[in-house]
Amino acid sequence: MAAISPATATTAASLSLPQFTSSPSSPSYLNFKTATFGNRCVKCGVRSLENQSGHRSLDFLSNGDPISLINPNSSSSPISMAAAASESGSKCSKRVCLFHSDETRDLAERIVAQSDCIELRSINWKKFDDGFPNLFIQNAQGIRGQHVAFLASFSSPAVIFEQLSVIYALPKLFVSSFTLVLPFFPTGTSERMEDEGDVATAFTLARILSNIPASRGGPTSLVTFDIHALQERFYFGDTILPCFESGIPLLKNRLQALPDSDNISIAFPDDGAWKRFHKQLQHYPTIVCNKVRMGDKRIVRIKEGDAEGRHVVIVDDLVQSGGTLIECQKVLAAHGAAKISAYVTHGIFPKSSWKRFKLDTKGDPAEGFSYFWITDSCGLTVKEVMNKPPFEVLSLAGSIASALQV
């Protein structure tokens, strides 16, 4: 079951079966339990679904085929899913002390649940009367010589300074390495100067992060998921090692588990999304939309691909007001899509804009979505949409736990 390379189902026999966990408190979660064998990470996915009668059923991944195991970042991750893990016994390659911000506590706990190698640590987050932070890192001496990580969330400018203070302090506490996990990199859409005078705040944030001091482990590693623009990877200086991960493998896994998995087409709302994601989704038929200018208006059109009779899943890195997705939904429905779903890695949804997305209960894709998948990169949104169809949250916990072993 735990074999890794496509051709070697037979090697499964040599590995012990990892434990599967269901998550009693969060039926909408996909949890990935990591079993670590020597230096290799092997991951199996478990889905616990609430069906109509409210029972929870534990499904194993489609056909137990080793190919459907999640490789979080097949293109660039050095996490090796190479042939048979020959080492037996579970040993941590790196024990990691994981600190986190207030907002990311839930995700931090999930990450720690994924792996025996990761331990939760805490920080006192208080404020002075003037609003500036009054912070204390507990047991700072206990992290000397340890690998340390911080799970951050810059959900608004107001929370950046307090987290940055911790991020700048941790590497200097004689830790053996420091990793910043920032699942969602905000300001990502403000990364261009079209006019002299535009302020590309993505670059400001990249500068601020590039200025994290080195630790004994060298430059800080920065783990982030589905950064908005591919060029942004070059906004970081050499003082920091960005590790660009993706949430798409979580989506692929989820799609394979659907009853109509052979009728799925992927739609990209624009060329930008196609550039970012098509290579990871090559085995699905694709539809590409684009915005065409008609007079003053910009109208979404289908540029290529055929939606007729298909369960179309619109894929993008993030959603803000949701306007683009809704426009795509209308066009796809008009072109005969049987069902429409959406996936975004980052559900930003300012001002509760997620409320615009209704469940399709009548088989009318123009009126509702069958599924709307987001990851738990934006913790505040997750709290709001939990257990509210069509929303399902795919957790990054497993992917982050592996990334911490890099």
Place this chain on the structure above:
Amino acid sequence: MEKNQICKDAIVSELQKKKVHLFYCLECEELARNIAAESDHITLQSINWRSFADGFPNLFINNAHEIRGQHVAFLASFSSPAVIFEQISVIYLLPRLFVASFTLVLPFFPTGSFERMEEEGDVATAFTMARIVSNIPISRGGPTSVVIYDIHALQERFYFADQVLPLFETGIPLLTKRLQQLPDTENIIVAFPDDGAWKRFHKLLDHYPTVVCTKVREGDKRIVRLKEGNPSGCHVVIVDDLVQSGGTLIECQKVLAAHGAAKVSAYVTHGVFPNSSWERFTHKNNGLEEAFAYFWITDSCPQTVKAIGNKAPFEVLSLAGSIADALQI
């Protein structure tokens, strides 16, 4: 002949003055206008400060082409963590617009009182702030100059990296000028609430007799006592760099009054006053004797200045002239 020479010197020194284009954050608009009013050489520029729906800033620097080859400055105010990111975005960009030089004027450097690690695990946010400021890119004019008034701890000047040139100014000259105007100017003595304040300021005020207070531990409590000096019969002016809740000043005032001070006033450069704590000091006009005769603050903390307006005993001493001069350095 002499007159011609004086005229020539004046013309030369005028020519040597720098024309400066001054950008500013929204909170600081009034101070920025006052600075520009001090000098023909300072022109106000503007920025569009907007937000996206997700709360992140959507900013545009107007007339970015016109500042090429010009000396540029930005007047900042980090009154809360929430406003730092938008101002930093502008501060990190301006030096790279082919300006001749860039100066950041940050009258009040917040977090200044949290600059030590007493225990491993303390996070000295003053150092975070210094890092952020030290990371300002250089411009054609070299390292960015950073103008700060009465930084809380003298050691903090060394928290800045060499990529920036900090210029440490003080509001004390504004105080001494004001004190000279008072009718009882001959009867003024200066009091420092603790040794820290004495270290920071005594050299600038050595022409006045001084009183130094100190906090003494008595059981669980810390009590303000007089350490040196005699306030009896004098108009005592308590001097410190900043005020937060005001507790320290009130304790000092009580001790000074108990030792016979005729009047007590206060000066702080930075009226931080979180949660409107300045209300503890306003004259209530209820017939009771007022604790403070004058309370001087500068306009380094614009939110406070707006809130206080003209309410006695407060008087605002403006940094505008001092900043206008600093911009010529």
